[in-house]
Amino acid sequence: MRFHFPGFGILCVCFSLLSIVESQAEDSLALNVPIMAYNCFTCHGDRGISQGAAPSLHKLPAKYIRQTLLEYRADRRPGTIMPRISKGFSPQELNALANYIAQLP
Numbered sequence: 001m002r003f004h005f006p007g008f009g010i011l012c013v014c015f016s017l018l019s020i021v022e023s024q025a026e027d028s029l030a031l032n033v034p035i036m037a038y039n040c041f042t043c044h045g046d047r048g049i050s051q052g053a054a055p056s057l058h059k060l061p062a063k064y065i066r067q068t069l070l071e072y073r074a075d076r077r078p079g080t081i082m083p084r085i086s087k088g089f090s091p092q093e094l095n096a097l098a099n100y101i102a103q104l105p
């Protein structure tokens with residue numbers, strides 16, 4: 001009887017696609033930062049100028065934003081929502097977000 005496993009081909013295609021996506025992820029980080037930051041502006045307001053319950057991020061130093069985000073991510077800073085949100089990003093992405101948000105006019 002011939003061994004037949006059609007799923008294997010599909011698996012290979014998926015893995016090769018995944019590696020393409022991963023290799024592009026690092027390159028396009030700079031391009032994706034403004035898009036990632038829209039997540040943050042839903043609560044923190046456009047350009048980080050808060051209109052609601054979330055604190056304003058506008059004009060905060062990049063170093064402070066980065067430090068705070070890394071602390072939320074490591075559960076070293078208490079919060080309602082930020083510990084969860086920060087875990088959805090890599091430290092590199094949080095760093096890029098901090099730099100991006102801090103330089104907004």
Ligand code: HEC
Nearest residue numbers: 039040042043054055065068069079080081082083085097
């Ligand atoms: C669902 C609403 C929401 C979203 C989305 C959100 N935040 Fe927050 N953020 C908060 C709240 C509320 C706090 C206050 C701490 C807490 O309760 O978690 C906060 C606190 C912070 C602080 C600390 C500010 C300070 O002065 O101490 C930073 C920095 C921050 N957020 C950055 C971000 C970034 C960057 C993103 C996007 C990746 C983001 N937040 C997405 C609601 C949000």
